[in-house]
Amino acid sequence: MIIAKPKPIEEIIELVKDLKSVLVAGCDGCVTVCEAGGMKEAQVLASALRMYFRQQGKDARVDETSLTRQCDRPYIAQLDDQIEKYDAVVSLACGAGVQFLAERFSKKPIFPGVNTCFIGVTEQKGEWTERCQACGDCILATTGGICPIARCSKRMANGPCGGSSSGKCEISKETACGWHLIYERLKELGQLDRFERPNDPKNWATSRDGGPRKIIKEVSQV
Amino acid sequence: MSTNNSAKTPSKLQKIMDAGHFGVTSECGPPRGADGRIVEEKANLIGDYVDAINVTDNQTAVVRLCSLAACIRIKQMGFEPILQMVSRDRNRIGMQADILGAASFGIHNMLCLTGDHQSFGDHPTAVNVFDLDSTQLIQTVKMMRDEKKLLSGFEMKVAPEMFIGCAANPFADPFEIRVARLAKKIAAGAQFIQTQCIYNMDKFKLWMQQVVDRGLHEKAHIMAGLTPMKSLGMAKYMKNKVPGMDVPDSVIERLAGVPKDKQAEEGIKMCIEQIQELKEVEGVRGFHIMAIEWEEKVPEIVKGGGLYPRPKVD
Numbered sequence: 001m002i003i004a005k006p007k008p009i010e011e012i013i014e015l016v017k018d019l020k021s022v023l024v025a026g027c028d029g030c031v032t033v034c035e036a037g038g039m040k041e042a043q044v045l046a047s048a049l050r051m052y053f054r055q056q057g058k059d060a061r062v063d064e065t066s067l068t069r070q071c072d073r074p075y076i077a078q079l080d081d082q083i084e085k086y087d088a089v090v091s092l093a094c095g096a097g098v099q100f101l102a103e104r105f106s107k108k109p110i111f112p113g114v115n116t117c118f119i120g121v122t123e124q125k126g127e128w129t130e131r132c133q134a135c136g137d138c139i140l141a142t143t144g145g146i147c148p149i150a151r152c153s154k155r156m157a158n159g160p161c162g163g164s165s166s167g168k169c170e171i172s173k174e175t176a177c178g179w180h181l182i183y184e185r186l187k188e189l190g191q192l193d194r195f196e197r198p199n200d201p202k203n204w205a206t207s208r209d210g211g212p213r214k215i216i217k218e219v220s221q222v
Numbered sequence: 223m224s225t226n227n228s229a230k231t232p233s234k235l236q237k238i239m240d241a242g243h244f245g246v247t248s249e250c251g252p253p254r255g256a257d258g259r260i261v262e263e264k265a266n267l268i269g270d271y272v273d274a275i276n277v278t279d280n281q282t283a284v285v286r287l288c289s290l291a292a293c294i295r296i297k298q299m300g301f302e303p304i305l306q307m308v309s310r311d312r313n314r315i316g317m318q319a320d321i322l323g324a325a326s327f328g329i330h331n332m333l334c335l336t337g338d339h340q341s342f343g344d345h346p347t348a349v350n351v352f353d354l355d356s357t358q359l360i361q362t363v364k365m366m367r368d369e370k371k372l373l374s375g376f377e378m379k380v381a382p383e384m385f386i387g388c389a390a391n392p393f394a395d396p397f398e399i400r401v402a403r404l405a406k407k408i409a410a411g412a413q414f415i416q417t418q419c420i421y422n423m424d425k426f427k428l429w430m431q432q433v434v435d436r437g438l439h440e441k442a443h444i445m446a447g448l449t450p451m452k453s454l455g456m457a458k459y460m461k462n463k464v465p466g467m468d469v470p471d472s473v474i475e476r477l478a479g480v481p482k483d484k485q486a487e488e489g490i491k492m493c494i495e496q497i498q499e500l501k502e503v504e505g506v507r508g509f510h511i512m513a514i515e516w517e518e519k520v521p522e523i524v525k526g527g528g529l530y531p532r533p534k535v536d
Contacts (some may be wrong), residue, residue, distance in 0.1 A: 158406060
């Protein structure tokens with residue numbers, strides 16, 4: 001899923017402090033699972049903003065809601081009849097959701113309430129780690145199911161580099177060396193021969209380097 | 223991409239090692255400013271004592287006068303430069319362009335590196351490129367030279383003629399894959415290898431034995447990397463702070479055993495002893511002496527190691 005992190009409250013206050021009415025809009029998708037932008041977080045943020053306005057002696061309305069998904073039109077359409085009541089929306093969805101709201105409600109400022117960080121997994125309660133950078137051309141079949149683009153700090157195709165130490169990356173002792181993990185997994189799979197074959201330069205055109213991406217589903221011929 | 227690693231180039235370093243002599247290289251780190259004379263001063267200190275001079279490329283991710291410009295200066299002084307190139311700062315377009323530019327000035331040696339992560343340097347908020355890694359950069363230079371083609375497939379009328387080098391760190395983890403990784407770089411086209419600074423001689427010899435067992439020393443020239451210790455403080459720093467460095471306690475103890483004002487001298491002595499010992503290790507074909515900000519000591523080390531005068535080749 002997409003992992004996000006709530007923005008500091010001070011940053012959000014700075015965006016809304018002069019407004020009279022604000023809607024905090026959560027999303028029931030990924031950001032709910034990673035506890036950054038679901039209904040619960042929308043309620044917490046809205047009450048913090050209400051407290052702020054009250055302390056400032058300002059009369060402002062703050063409401064909260066959460067949509068099933070902010071990346072699908074039928075769900076964001078649910079805001080059509082209430083959007084006029086608000087000066088702005090703080091969206092707690094990922095960057096895609098924020099932009100989709102901004103596109104639909106072109107006259108309303110839509111502010112991001114979270115920082116969208118990466119595609120990742122839940123390691124344990126309250127801890128998420130990155131697994132995928134959406135390069136658009138998956139190579140996991142050749143790397144033991146561990147992605148060197150997401151898990152090597154230098155996204156090396158032929159690692160590990162000389163900075164790998166006791167299974168850790170040179171950038172931090174907290175970060176596992178992706179290529180160390182790949183090596184261990186290939187060994188387990190009996191595929192170490194893969195390790196000595198140089199991987200050719202990658203085609204990054206399927207990644208962000210090719211410009212904004214679009215997929216149109218092909219009609220199945222089966 | 224073909225696997226022929228014996229391609230002849232105009233490189234003097236290659237000719238010397240191909241003729242069976244020990245090769246000797248040293249390095250020159252360009253300044254953090256626009257004063258090109260510093261490069262010339264450093265090159266003058268070491269030029270007559272080595273076969274070629276490595277010029278680092280924004281080493282440790284700190285912005286410096288660029289390797290290509292410094293290499294051109296060194297070339298114009300009559301010495302032979304080795305263009306170091308990291309894939310951190312430029313994509314395949316920028317790197318191939320620089321390779322062509324270098325070749326146009328008669329630069330015939332390259333050291334292909336991935337580069338330290340920018341978080342170590344003076345611009346930690348920079349984007350990193352890593353379009354290619356070191357192995358792919360080796361492949362690229364080889365393709366440009368042997369097939370006269372850019373990565374795009376475009377055929378050049380005049381192709382760069384590079385003696386292709388890379389780095390190897392026998393001391394990084396996991397140790398068991400270090401030789402396999404070297405084999406991969408050689409399979410990609412590396413012709414000479416400069417190792418990480420060696421302090422742990424036993425571990426290096428173990429690595430070298432594995433290199434020889436696989437016959438890799440016959441496919442590429444292995445140059446042992448050496449950095450003389452200036453002080454006990456430097457030795458401790460190298461041991462504790464530099465990624466991928468293996469400094470045994472015996473090195474620390476030996477430096478600690480002499481008075482502070484004699485430690486530099488002891489460091490040079492240790493370096494010379496290492497050369498003498500490594501000359502006897504099967505597969506070692508040369509020495510890469512990285513006297514960091516201590517270039518003036520290179521002549522003493524080269525002489526002390528019995529590597530002077532340097533052989534002449536056509």
